[in-house]
Amino acid sequence: NAGVTQTPKFQVLKTGQSMTLQCAQDMNHNSMYWYRQDPGMGLRLIYYSASEGTTDKGEVPNGYNVSRLNKREFSLRLESAAPSQTSVYFCASRQTGSVDGYTFGSGTRLTVV
């Protein structure tokens, strides 16, 4: 099925460990996004990529890095995980200028202990 695929779905990390969240879309969208959602709070933008080869900081970029590997893939890396990064992470994509909205991945539930 066409859409946004995120891996992994669940992850537990120890403080200080690193990991990369993977995201891939097969809709040929130009823009891709990473969000975090904390309990009782709205989605907050971590980083986004308006096109292949470009990335920009969002509202809460500290502690994260991203790579727009190609048009399909946009990865999020935690270099040294902290308990404050415990959250649900969503990747999304959209084609800017089109009448269509966002397509979201199913989310990654990350716990840092």
Place this chain on the structure above:
Amino acid sequence: KNEVEQSPQNLTAQEGEFITINCSYSVGISALHWLQQHPGGGIVSLFMLSSGKKKHGRLIATINIQEKHSSLHITASHPRDSAVYICAVNAGKSTFGDGTTLTVKP
């Protein structure tokens, strides 16, 4: 102050009622989105608006650019409409409201 404000935060309705969720924003935008987040966590896009009104089934979304305000209406609400409804605006980068939690009781 959040650039996107939604009201109400929580809404409980009886099945069949007409529902209105409001979204106000304080920045110039190119588009406004309404999203639905199911109790299981998945997020789906309902509407993208830049002007006027859109309708899909029992859902209607309107936007008033001059007043910087949008509304999402649900007609003949049903328990399966219970979800969090999220307003988001594109103003350079995307900004999301905190969501409105809707519970529809049978």
